[in-house]
Amino acid sequence: MSAIILDVLPIFILILIGWVIVRSGLMASNVGDALSEFVFKIAVPLLLFRTIAEADFHGASPFRLWIVYFSGVAITWTAGHIAATRLFGRDERIGVLAGVSSAFANNVFIGLPLVQRTIGDEGLVALSILLAVHLPVMMVAGTVLMEHAERKIAGKSDRSIVFVLRQIAINLIRNPLVIGLAAGMAMHLSGLTMTATLATVVNQIAGIAGPAALISLGMALERYGVSGNFGIASVTSGLKLLLLPGCVWAASHLLGLSPAWTAAIVLTSSVPTGVNAWLIANRFGVGHSLAASTITVTTALGAITVSLWAYFLGA
Numbered sequence: 185m186s187a188i189i190l191d192v193l194p195i196f197i198l199i200l201i202g203w204v205i206v207r208s209g210l211m212a213s214n215v216g217d218a219l220s221e222f223v224f225k226i227a228v229p230l231l232l233f234r235t236i237a238e239a240d241f242h243g244a245s246p247f248r249l250w251i252v253y254f255s256g257v258a259i260t261w262t263a264g265h266i267a268a269t270r271l272f273g274r275d276e277r278i279g280v281l282a283g284v285s286s287a288f289a290n291n292v293f294i295g296l297p298l299v300q301r302t303i304g305d306e307g308l309v310a311l312s313i314l315l316a317v318h319l320p321v322m323m324v325a326g327t328v329l330m331e332h333a334e335r336k337i338a339g340k341s342d343r344s345i346v347f348v349l350r351q352i353a354i355n356l357i358r359n360p361l362v363i364g365l366a367a368g369m370a371m372h373l374s375g376l377t378m379t380a381t382l383a384t385v386v387n388q389i390a391g392i393a394g395p396a397a398l399i400s401l402g403m404a405l406e407r408y409g410v411s412g413n414f415g416i417a418s419v420t421s422g423l424k425l426l427l428l429p430g431c432v433w434a435a436s437h438l439l440g441l442s443p444a445w446t447a448a449i450v451l452t453s454s455v456p457t458g459v460n461a462w463l464i465a466n467r468f469g470v471g472h473s474l475a476a477s478t479i480t481v482t483t484a485l486g487a488i489t490v491s492l493w494a495y496f497l498g499a
Contacts, residue, residue, distance in 0.1 A: 192302070198395055199294075199401055205399070206402075222396065223293070223397045227392060227396055228364070231296065232315065233390075237378070249445060252432060252439055253449050260427050264284075264420050265283040268282035268283075268420075272415065276333035280329045281330070281465055282420050284460075285420045285474060287428055288460050289428065289452055290457065294398065294401065294486070303448050306444040307444055311452055312365065320362075327464070327467075416474055420478045421478055424478065455490060457478045457479045
């Protein structure tokens with residue numbers, strides 16, 4: 185257990201360092217925004233590009249991995265929605281946001297460095313396969329369900345699903361993560377390799393993706409905090425840290441995923457809620473405090489729960 189803590193704890197110490205940098209006034213929070221932009225648009229896409237370009241898939245199909253992960257997401261999202269609407273009596277929009285907050289793991293900023301550190305390259309391959317569809321699926325589901333809830337409350341008919349999907353598709357085509365994954369797959373399928381000089385540059389930038397992502401996340405946490413809805417946030421946090429990884433672990437065993445792939449997707453499903461929950465709340469102008477509180481609570485407790493999951497998995 186002590187060895188696992190030594191693997192997991194640095195992840196959250198880097199987040200804490202970012203938070204202290206802003207909290208102490210050493211740097212302004214907009215510096216963290218710039219660092220986050222670098223991570224999201226350059227460093228992580230290059231990490232994903234390198235991982236997929238050099239991956240050995242051993243003939244494994246991605247579909248079982250996707251089914252395993254998203255079955256856990258579906259169960260957890262539904263539980264969060266029901267808790268908000270039935271247990272706490274909130275409207276459908278808060279129900280959708282509770283589902284998003286319960287099931288949207290921070291796979292890029294925390295999951296990638298965590299899996300890289302604890303599982304290694306084989307785990308990164310599994311996570312890269314997941315990331316190829318994770319953002320599109322989660323953003324499509326969150327946007328469509330939130331728009332449906334808003335129009336239901338307002339008594340309006342839903343917009344055409346084709347129109348909504350077209351808007352999301354345009355945004356995803358421009359997404360740096362999607363571009364990095366697609367470029368890596370193109371190189372992998374073509375059989376081409378990078379020159380020594382290019383490989384050195386890519387490896388150096390990809391190598392700082394994890395630490396930079398964690399510090400930038402810590403710097404962003406200063407703006408969130410626990411800002412109300414603590415009752416619902418406690419439930420969504422519990423669902424995120426316990427139910428989602430538990431469901432993913434059970435599905436992994438039912439469908440027979442390899443131990444490395446199981447450990448990778450269970451660990452990444454156990455990480456704190458991603459900032460995308462807050463972005464969806466901001467996009468629709470509802471549930472900011474619930475999203476912010478869930479992000480903060482899950483991040484504060486994540487070092488403990490992630491360590492426990494790593495111990496359980498023998499990672």
